[in-house]
Amino acid sequence: WGYNPIGYFAPHAAYAAGGQRGEQIAEFRDMADALHAAGLEVIVDVVYNHTAEGDHLGPTLAWKGSANADTYWMLDGGMYDNPTGCGNAIRAESPRMVELILSSLRYWVTDLHVDGFRFDLASTLARTSAMVTTWAPVLSAMAADPVLSQVKLIAEPWDIGIGGYQAGNFPGPWAEWNDVFRGTVRDTWRSIGSLSELGARLTGSADRFAHNGRRPYHSINFITAHDGFTLADLVSYNEKHNEANGENNNDGSNDNRSWNGGAEGPTDDPDVLKNRRARQRSLLATLILSAGTPMILSGDESGRTQQGNNNVYCQDNELSWTDWGALDEDLIEWTKLLLQIRDRYSVLRPEIHPSPDDLHWFNEEGTVLTSEQWNNPDVRVVQAMFTGDPSVLLCLNTGPEPVEMTFPMPARVVLASEDVTLTGVDPSAGVKVPCYSIVVAEVLPED
Template sequence: MTTTVASALPGSMFPLGAGPTTGGTNFAVASGAEAVRLCLFDDGSIDGGPIDGSGERQVELTEYDAGVWHGFVPGVGPGQAYGYRMSGPWDPRRGLRYNPAKLLLDPYARAISGEVRFGPEVLAHRPDDPYARSDLESAAHVPRSLVIDTGFRWSERPRPRRRYSDTILYEVHVKGFTASHPDVPAALRGTYAGLGHDAALSHLVGLGVTTVELLPVHHNVPEAFLPERGLTNYWGYNTIGYFAPHAGYSAAVRAGRPGGQVAEFQAMVDALHGAGLEVVLDVVFNHTAEGDHLGPTLCHRGIDNAAYYRLDPADRSRYVDTTGCGNSLNAADPFALQMIMDSLRYWLTEMRVDGFRFDLAPTLAREQGGFDRLSAFFDLVAQDPIVSRAKLIAEPWDVGQGDSYDIGRFPPLWREWNGRYRDTMRDFWRGHDGLLGDFATRFGGSADLYGGRGRRPTASVNLITVHDGFTLADLVSYESKHNEANGDDNRDGSDDNRSWNCGAEGPTTDPDVLALRGRQQRAMLTTLLLSFGVPMLLGGDELGRTQQGNNNAYCQDGPLTWFDWDHVDEELLTFTRHLIAFRRGHPVFRRRRFLFGVDWQQLRWYTPSGEIVTGEEWADPGARSVAIYLDGVDEPDHAEDGALLLDDDFLVLVNAWWAPLRFVIPPTRDGQVWEPELDSSEPTGVASPAKLGVGDPVTVNARSLVVLRGPVTGAELIG
């Protein structure tokens, strides 16, 4: 039953969203609609029961200032379920899609309750005619926004702030990390509270990573076709609420407390900070869950279609799509841009996260179509006193035309996922020709991409595997993808016949095949953790996690994607812990500047015979080995905090051949004595002890690295 009550009191146009105060709540929404009704619900939206669309009270918002409708409603407080109905012209050919029959989420909702029940009711158009307005009522088929008091009593523990040079990222899914963890209480598994539990924290701290990068936690809904297949959007790259923690990851919501996801998320962040870990969110400001022009109307499309989405100038009933997901957010519009910036500030201040990874980030810089380093979005970020100080990481590609791969083109504040690093290191270790020079460039921080415009090696976020693709174990175990469970006849996901030469495909008990696969994994992990830049580890790779060859597991919410804590590769875990501790213990691998020009002596490259690599040798297509010399002494004006950086010298011997290779110790510092520190061919990583000098031979096993340490004394520095 729907009733209409008197108009709201005038209230305030600031801030946008629902702001509870003493005596009531202020509501403000930006829209070009001709009339707006606030809808208040007293049905199952609150108590966890089914949403039936009943109990709706409508309140007219009569105040309109500078594009914002607003009003104050006495007696409304935290926990109240609400939505909006917008009245205005329906003319898709002009980009106008107002339809009062569709209940809409508040774009600024702090929490969302309920699920989408897909069907013709959630479409603003008639299924048989995309230009005709549908009068089907949607309230019983869509979720509700919730009024939330976001106040939280934070602990007084210091908030960790890691330099980029000291950062080790760990990409992880909130649910998958603890969904089957035996030491996390069953009621908390797969939730924010589960990630903040001591059992989860102990793994992260023991591993040695510094920063968790969480797959999307903004409230999201699946694409309509997935529930029909019995699947869902597990990764969460289908956002519908940029201020709301996803309710599906909340133990409080499971227990029948809608809205409890907000405090639970805050408690998780507080616990991670207490363990010394930063929190970075993967955010999807490039598109929303409303899809293309035939998709559902849930929020932004019905609030103000032309403001929130980039419309095709040749046919404004359709969208410009540089995301491959049906629509692109319109970062050139003031209201859409304000929503993005307000969301970033909210998560940094109220939710206290430490930074963001921006999915398909070039879409945000396409005001006029092409990628623009001087776009309004980049300018606002650089000038914002809060956002500019956060960790800002871009996925520097989308599916735009012409310049969709924008790696190395982001402004100085930004760090970038380095796809060139990923591709080079994978190909190098699987034996492709002609990559030695590119291997050296990527290992040294990718100066060709980031050496100009005041950027540092830490502009490069180095990665081998991420959520999108094979896990590390699967990378060396499968010659082709196995995505049959996704329901697309194995057509989805990337095609990559890698020819890793690791023996039988898939699960095996052959000890020789298993040993070779393990060696390949350790070689890539060692390369990743020793390269200049910011390393990022895919969560679970340290455990030997498999997805059984599925390289596009976006829709798999179950044991295939969850961490299997009952079958951990303990040797690989021990090796990874040792490797991370090694990086953290030696600043020579965490340099904050490029070493070239006058500094070339501090980073030198030798052939296995102990000679400096020449240009001809760099260009040799068959070259697959190199010795890397790293001088542990840095100049004071380049060192952290102006202090003299003093570390031991290191030699990294790299052999990507499929047979052992003999290296000769090259001449470096006078009288240098070298000691084996790490051998990736050994499952533990522990190298056999020895004392080596110039001219001594060192055998590096096939597809392996050996790291030698040359202790540096104060007398040598003075000399």
């Protein structure tokens, strides 16, 4: 059914290896069971915000004409409201559509064995005749449903209509894509923004999620997604390059917050390549080591590029494919190490939002950050101590020059995105941290 759905109970046949009708259902179920056997959960990206019938000029394939008022948000003159940007929008307050959506979701859980859903343009589901509310009929029905209330629910918490930006507002059980995390972290590693904003993102975005009983893990932290630049392109291009899409490079977002490091696109310049490598590794480290649930775009761990195209939905070719012969093995190993560090230190995976006693912030000299330093956009170095057993220091140099960091208390380096050197004879005292890099240190117990 893909991104222009008609059959909400039908896995997209083109994704299946089996050629006979219906085989994709058994194949999907077998796939889900195999993933479960390997210890992996299955989250399905679902599109209940529009259908393939488009606007008044679109095809009649299912509900158009016979059930317009029940299915779609309509305007005067038989026109279709379009807060999705896809020609129409499902009227999810309609009892018939609530019934259809819930029946479909339950089918995917009970018959196809999925563990949860990511809802594309989830704010469309929150639309009612009166307002956008995250207790709209279909959302309330899901919360009361004995099956759906037990699975993972993830919102893309916006659409393009009036009132559509609902980030931070979905009810307690829902997790949400955290776009503020994305923007802040992208800015951080091109030396923009304050430490106070970065600090909020490193520690679970309590300003957005510490209400309605929500926890840090309700923040789906991400830097890249299926829309937009890949991680490799984020550090390689200042501008989008979507000419292949045939829209004169007018499609795709212009708000990329990217930096090419000194040359646009492919280059042999060793300084530019070193800069890009450092920032790729630090971006991944910030994502994986921050409180919350990290979401990694497939291919970012191996350096996949789309050649600067940030809108490849229409490209079924080398621009959107993975080149399995060109994987960045060093970046893959770095990603593995980061995941091991996240797993090793529970303080990096807090169940509740940290209190002031759980967090301490230091400058490169190992002294407590002043309010002026905390809010000064020119200050590019911070040491964040997460208190626990053991405590962990995240030392970030987000600026263009190497910095000597004195640890605020004795610690040992357990991971560094770039090679570090000692600042003295005592290895627990501190290290010289290269530009655009991260150091993880375990605080040593007191004698």
